[in-house]
Amino acid sequence: xxxxxxxxxxxxxxxxxxxxxxxxxxxxxALVLVGLNIRQACLATAEEAGEKIGADIAVTNTYQAxxxxxxxxxxxxxxxxxxxxxxxxxxxxxxTATLSGASNGFSSAxxxxxxxxxxxxxxxxxxxxxxxxxxxQGASLALGRPLEREDRxxxxxxxxxxxxxxxxxxxxxxxxxxSGQEISLQVAGMYLPGEGTGPEGGLGIPWDNTIxxxxxxxxxxxxxxxxxxxxxxxxxxxxxxxxxxxxxETAGAxxxxxxxxxxxxxxxxxxxxxxxxxxxxxxxxxxAAAVLLGAAILFLLSLLxxxxxxxxxxxxxxxxxxxxxxxxxxxxxxxxxxxxxxTCAAGAGGSLSQGLAALAGTHSGPLSGWQIALLYIAGILxxxxxxxxxxxKVSAYSPVKMxxxxx
Numbered sequence: 001x002x003x004x005x006x007x008x009x010x011x012x013x014x015x016x017x018x019x020x021x022x023x024x025x026x027x028x029x030a031l032v033l034v035g036l037n038i039r040q041a042c043l044a045t046a047e048e049a050g051e052k053i054g055a056d057i058a059v060t061n062t063y064q065a066x067x068x069x070x071x072x073x074x075x076x077x078x079x080x081x082x083x084x085x086x087x088x089x090x091x092x093x094x095x096t097a098t099l100s101g102a103s104n105g106f107s108s109a110x111x112x113x114x115x116x117x118x119x120x121x122x123x124x125x126x127x128x129x130x131x132x133x134x135x136x137q138g139a140s141l142a143l144g145r146p147l148e149r150e151d152r153x154x155x156x157x158x159x160x161x162x163x164x165x166x167x168x169x170x171x172x173x174x175x176x177x178x179s180g181q182e183i184s185l186q187v188a189g190m191y192l193p194g195e196g197t198g199p200e201g202g203l204g205i206p207w208d209n210t211i212x213x214x215x216x217x218x219x220x221x222x223x224x225x226x227x228x229x230x231x232x233x234x235x236x237x238x239x240x241x242x243x244x245x246x247x248x249e250t251a252g253a254x255x256x257x258x259x260x261x262x263x264x265x266x267x268x269x270x271x272x273x274x275x276x277x278x279x280x281x282x283x284x285x286x287x288a289a290a291v292l293l294g295a296a297i298l299f300l301l302s303l304l305x306x307x308x309x310x311x312x313x314x315x316x317x318x319x320x321x322x323x324x325x326x327x328x329x330x331x332x333x334x335x336x337x338x339x340x341x342x343t344c345a346a347g348a349g350g351s352l353s354q355g356l357a358a359l360a361g362t363h364s365g366p367l368s369g370w371q372i373a374l375l376y377i378a379g380i381l382x383x384x385x386x387x388x389x390x391x392x393k394v395s396a397y398s399p400v401k402m403x404x405x406x407x
Contacts, residue, residue: 018337020301025341025379028294032378035287042276042283057244059084059230059251060261081230083250089243092233154188156212162190175211175221183221185213240266291378298386302334327391334383342379 059080085093157167167173167187174182193208232247234240241264248262316326 017301018333021298021334021337022341024294024297024301025338025382026344028290028382029342029375029379031290032287033375035283035290036374039280039283039287042279045276056234056265057232057240057247058263058265059232059247060263061228061251062259080251084230084232084247087232087243087246087250089235089239090232091235094231094233152217153184153186154213155185155217156189156191157187158208158210159190159192160208161211162187183217185211185217237266240264291381294382295385298334298382299389302386302389327387331383331387334386338379338383342376 081093084090162168165173167190169187169190171187172184173187174184176182191212232243234243244262244264248260251260251262313326317323
C-alpha cells in the first residue's frame with residue numbers, strides 16, 4: 001500500500017485528531033483573513049478620506065514690500081511657488097499677497113469725517129485686475145475711468161462719499177498714512193454701488209464709504225509691510241509632515257527678505273486617518289498573533305501525535321518502508337486538513353470580515369487574490385511548523401530505544 005492511501009486511512013482512523021487539526025487551521029486562517037481584510041479596508045477608507053478631506057501646507061512670508069521693486073514683488077513669490085510645486089508629493093501651488101493688517105484686501109484708513117466713520121480702502125492683489133472684486137459686486141462706474149495696476153496717486157470713490165466731501169472729478173484729497181505723513185490722492189472716477197453691495201450683501205463692505213486705489217498707494221498708507229502666502233495642495237495627506245521640512249528648506253533658500261512660517265493643515269485628515277491607522281496596526285498584530293498561536297498549538301498537537309505513533313513507525317520501517325515516505329505520509333495527514341480548513345475559512349472569513357468592517361465604519365470589498373494566496377501561504381507555514389516534530393520523530397527513530405521504553 002502506498003503512503004497516500006495509508007495517509008487517507010490514517011485521517012479516518014484518527015478522526016478526532018483530524019477534527020482538531022481542521023478546527024485549529026480554520027480558526028487561525030479565519031483570524032488571519034479577517035485581520036488582512038479589515039486592514040485593507042482601513043487603508044482604502046483612509047485613502048478615500050485623504051482624497052476628500054486633503055491637507056495643505058501654507059508658506060507665509062512677511063517682509064517690507066518697499067525693499068523690492070514692483071516686478072520683484074510679482075516674480076519672487078511666483079518663482080518660489082513654482083519651486084515648491086515641483087517638490088515630490090505636491091500637486092499644485094497657489095499664492096496670494098496682501099498687506100499686513102488688511103483683511104481680504106480691505107483696511108481702514110485715517111481720514112477726518114464729521115460722523116467719525118473712516119472710509120475703507122479697497123485694493124486688489126498683484127495677481128488680479130484692480131477692479132475684479134469691485135465689478136463682481138455689481139457696482140458701476142459713473143464718471144471717469146477704471147484704475148490700472150500701474151496707476152499711482154489715483155482713486156475711485158463712491159458717489160455718496162464724493163458728494164459728502166464735495167469732491168469732483170480730478171479733485172485732490174488727503175489721507176493720513178501709517179507713518180503720519182499726509183498722502184495726496186486724485187479722484188479719477190466715481191462709482192455707484194450695485195444691488196449686491198452693502199453691509200448685508202456681497203462681501204459685506206459698505207461700498208458707499210469705500211475708496212478704491214492701487215496696491216502701491218495702499219502699501220504706502222499701511223506702512224509697506226506685505227504678507228505673501230503660498231498654499232500647497234498635496235497628493236497624499238499623510239505626507240504632509242514629512243514634506244514640511246523640504247518646503248521649509250526650499251523657502252529658506254528664496255531671495256525674499258523677512259521671516260518664513262510653514263504651517264501644516266492636516267488636522268481634519270488626522271481626525272479620520274488616526275483611528276484608521278491604529279486599526280491597521282491592530283489588525284496586523286491580530287493576523288500575526290493568529291499565525292503564531294496556531295503554529296504553537298499545531299506544534300504541540302503534532303508532537304503528541306508523533307509520540308503515540310512509535311509502534312506504527314517501527315512496523316513500517318520493519319516492512320522496509322523508507323523514512324522519507326513515512327514522513328510524506330504524515331505530512332499528507334497535516335496538509336489535507338489544512339487545505340480543507342483554509343478553503344472553508346476563505347468563505348466564512350470573508351463574510352465575517354465584511355461584517356466587522358461595517359461595524360468599524362470602513363468599507364470592505366470582496367476578497368482579493370493576494371489575500372487568498374496569503375491565506376494559503378499562512379496555512380503552509382503552519383503545516384511546516386506542525387511537521388517539525390514528525391520529521392524529528394521519523395529521522396531519530398530507534399527500535400532499541402522503543403523496546404527499552406516498552407519493557
